[in-house]
Amino acid sequence: MRFLTRRRRSKAAKPLAILMALFAMGLLYSVASPATQSSAETASPEQIARGKAIFEQTCSSCHGLNGEGTSEGPTLIGVGSMAVDFQMGTGRMPMARPEAQAPAKPTDYSAEEIAAVAAYVQAEFGGGPQVPTSDQYSADGMTSEKLARGGELFKTNCSACHNIEGTGGALPNGKYAPSLEKTSDKHIYEAMRTGPQQMPVFAKGTLTDEDTREIIGYLQTLHAQPEQGGLHLGGLGPVGEGFWAWVLGVGGLSLVAVWLAKKGARAR
Ligand code: HEC
Ligand code: HEC
Numbered sequence: 001m002r003f004l005t006r007r008r009r010s011k012a013a014k015p016l017a018i019l020m021a022l023f024a025m026g027l028l029y030s031v032a033s034p035a036t037q038s039s040a041e042t043a044s045p046e047q048i049a050r051g052k053a054i055f056e057q058t059c060s061s062c063h064g065l066n067g068e069g070t071s072e073g074p075t076l077i078g079v080g081s082m083a084v085d086f087q088m089g090t091g092r093m094p095m096a097r098p099e100a101q102a103p104a105k106p107t108d109y110s111a112e113e114i115a116a117v118a119a120y121v122q123a124e125f126g127g128g129p130q131v132p133t134s135d136q137y138s139a140d141g142m143t144s145e146k147l148a149r150g151g152e153l154f155k156t157n158c159s160a161c162h163n164i165e166g167t168g169g170a171l172p173n174g175k176y177a178p179s180l181e182k183t184s185d186k187h188i189y190e191a192m193r194t195g196p197q198q199m200p201v202f203a204k205g206t207l208t209d210e211d212t213r214e215i216i217g218y219l220q221t222l223h224a225q226p227e228q229g230g231l232h233l234g235g236l237g238p239v240g241e242g243f244w245a246w247v248l249g250v251g252g253l254s255l256v257a258v259w260l261a262k263k264g265a266r267a268r
Helices: 002-009 013-032 045-058 080-089 111-124 144-157 185-194 209-224 233-267
Strands: none
Touching: 045 111, 080 111, 080 185, 144 209, 185 209
16 A cells, blocks of 8 residues: 555656556457457458359349349348358358248358358458357356346347247247257357347347356256156247246245245344
8 A cells, every 4th residue: 555655656657557557458458359350350362262152153143242132132231240150050041032031940051161151241241240259159157146147138138039938939920039949159149149130139238248148058058958748838838937937936935935034033
């Protein structure tokens, strides 16, 4: 303490403090934004050329040779590599035929081919949100509090369309919110950030990367649970929700009971 006050009074202290603050900010920035240095910046001309060839052959008929869009598909200007990675990685794109909603399905493309098209779109069509790094979506080592918080966030933001158990549900006009049971962690993250079709975009201002990791962790625990035989709640929406209300309600009541008992004991 003495040392600090003395230093603060000395002439060197102010610039030193500013320098240290700048250094700390730089450090924070480099820790907070690893995503800024991903695919596109490190993409080689060969990778981009490969992506261009695939794009012109399989995507341009609907999205236009310069990603400007056609009557068959929207513009890809500014969508970025993340949207391409999501759309191709989940098998939605290339769309086989015009329909209300491109279904998720196993993709015919290798990870390298998808990365090449993503790098091409990122480099040539104005750029946009980039493919996330695993530290942005990995839910490793989540505490049970964080998983519970993820469950709350899922309930508030996602369950209206995807159902409380993430098993999906119908939407108006023949569209649907798909089941999330088989979706990879990376694609869950990308869906939240890019908001495909009717799904809203959940930007970092709404859900931080920490929030998205908690949601991903919650979905992992939800879908890792083996079915207990007999009654499968997932298919029965309202029953499933009633069940949860019951569990939470009874859980809450027991907590109150414990609290009352403790209070009673202290009073005595
Ligand atoms: C038969 C036409 C067709 C083909 C071929 C096609 N797309 Fe699409 N694409 C669409 C339509 C229609 C949509 C919007 C509806 C949807 O998302 O389901 C779309 C949406 C997208 C989106 C999301 C855009 C956004 O705003 O988020 C991306 C990214 C995309 N396509 C990339 C590709 C890539 C890459 C290929 C080639 C590998 C491809 N598409 C091939 C028709 C097509
Ligand atoms: C307004 C309804 C709506 C809400 C709210 C919503 N989604 Fe979606 N979601 C959709 C629709 C519709 C699709 C399918 C889009 C498509 O196929 O292009 C989708 C697709 C997805 C996919 C892709 C699944 C796959 O099989 O590839 C994931 C993952 C996802 N949503 C997660 C979430 C999460 C997590 C939240 C909450 C933070 C959320 N969604 C909120 C409607 C919604």
